[in-house]
Amino acid sequence: MTDKKISEKLIKEFVKNYGTPLFIVSINDLKSRIKNFKNYLPRVMPFYAVKANPCPQIIKLFIDEGLGFDVASKNEIENVLDLGAKPEKMIFANTVKSPEALNTAKRNRIDLMTFDSEYELVKIAKYYPGARVLVRIKVPNIGSVVELSLKFGAEPADAISLLIKAVKLGLKPVGVSFHVGSQCTEVANFIEAIELSSIIFRDALLKKIPLEILDIGGGFPIPHSDTDDDLFPMMAEKISSEIDRLFDVNIKIIAEPGRYLVGPACTLITRVIGKSIRDNKHWYYLDDGVYGCLSGIVYDHCKYQFKVFKKGQTQISTLAGPTCDSFDVISVSEELPELEFGDIVYTTNIGAYSIATATNFNSIPPARVISINQEV
Numbered sequence: 189m190t191d192k193k194i195s196e197k198l199i200k201e202f203v204k205n206y207g208t209p210l211f212i213v214s215i216n217d218l219k220s221r222i223k224n225f226k227n228y229l230p231r232v233m234p235f236y237a238v239k240a241n242p243c244p245q246i247i248k249l250f251i252d253e254g255l256g257f258d259v260a261s262k263n264e265i266e267n268v269l270d271l272g273a274k275p276e277k278m279i280f281a282n283t284v285k286s287p288e289a290l291n292t293a294k295r296n297r298i299d300l301m302t303f304d305s306e307y308e309l310v311k312i313a314k315y316y317p318g319a320r321v322l323v324r325i326k327v328p329n330i331g332s333v334v335e336l337s338l339k340f341g342a343e344p345a346d347a348i349s350l351l352i353k354a355v356k357l358g359l360k361p362v363g364v365s366f367h368v369g370s371q372c373t374e375v376a377n378f379i380e381a382i383e384l385s386s387i388i389f390r391d392a393l394l395k396k397i398p399l400e401i402l403d404i405g406g407g408f409p410i411p412h413s414d415t416d417d418d419l420f421p422m423m424a425e426k427i428s429s430e431i432d433r434l435f436d437v438n439i440k441i442i443a444e445p446g447r448y449l450v451g452p453a454c455t456l457i458t459r460v461i462g463k464s465i466r467d468n469k470h471w472y473y474l475d476d477g478v479y480g481c482l483s484g485i486v487y488d489h490c491k492y493q494f495k496v497f498k499k500g501q502t503q504i505s506t507l508a509g510p511t512c513d514s515f516d517v518i519s520v521s522e523e524l525p526e527l528e529f530g531d532i533v534y535t536t537n538i539g540a541y542s543i544a545t546a547t548n549f550n551s552i553p554p555a556r557v558i559s560i561n562q563e564v
């Protein structure tokens with residue numbers, strides 16, 4: 189399942205036609221990700237977390253496929269709307285919203301949003317009276333590669349008083365949301381979060397605040413290299429049965445998957461543009477690096493697998509990026525055959541938190557993006 193082979197012929201053809209660095213989005217792969225998600229979590233309506241990869245090709249397909257969107261800023265809202273998304277299929281899921289972004293949400297009637305503090309509630313009530321709000325609670329992020337509970341989430345014990353406060357401020361409390369941390373490989377985080385949420389649903393009802401939406405957030409893991417297991421099917425089955433056990437069928441369940449939907453659907457192709465031997469070790473300088481589409485190495489704590497077509501005796505080598513910063517080192521321990529200028533080095537499963545966080549440092553623009561129908 190994880191050993192997906194993009195053909196050598198195809199990659200070389202793309203390189204010839206488009207040059208490098210090249211970021212390839214596979215439409216077929218995106219479609220099968222959506223299908224998988226829906227198959228394994230049939231009760232859950234996905235709202236794609238736009239921040240994972242905002243490429244218009246991806247957003248457009250997701251609109252056509254009927255997905256909702258998790259947006260977090262004024263520009264994300266406007267970009268997704270411009271591409272044709274419906275306001276009623278969007279959730280403003282940043283717990284810290286700027287006044288401008290709230291104005292934009294209000295103007296476009298994107299009235300569903302999350303919060304995790306009283307201050308935010310007061311702000312929402314000021315800029316978007318009557319908005320529908322979900323309280324985001326702090327849940328265990330144990331073992332998740334990117335911890336989010338360090339920055340977000342109200343104490344579950346405070347959830348009820350916050351929901352009551354929302355009512356007092358004229359807002360409409362409609363549910364509970366959480367995020368177990370990105371690339372979450374511990375299903376227990378989800379299970380515990382769902383259980384905590386169900387207690388809040390019950391207590392809210394006792395306070396005459398009937399809730400209708402549970403938002404289980406993102407965090408669904410993907411295999412980043414060919415040797416990683418795909419944990420999603422097992423986790424999704426447990427999540428599904430826990431939802432069924434604790435939540436009545438009339439409760440709407442939504443999620444905000446980012447990485448899961450786009451990660452495995454994209455490939456980055458680079459070429460060797462420089463070479464040296466330093467301390468007896470081969471260094472290869474690629475035309476993309478940590479300031480570009482490999483920024484996930486820094487921000488996403490991601491370990492990518494690098495592949496080449498070159499055959500031959502391998503040795504431990506260093507891969508570095510094209511910028512003038514010594515921080516721009518991609519990997520110091522790649523087993524590689526001897527590479528020459530122009531040789532291709534590529535990475536699969538790089539759809540999430542890659543081009544989204546790429547910069548223009550040294551005036552080197554992020555990789556060119558193309559979308560294709562083949563699988564990668």
Ligand SMILES: *Cc1c(COP(=O)(O)O)cnc(C)c1O
Nearest residue numbers: 237370371406407444445446447
């Ligand atoms: C980043 C984020 C997501 C997406 O997380 P993934 O781990 O990519 O699935 C979803 N919801 C919120 C609020 C986020 O901040």
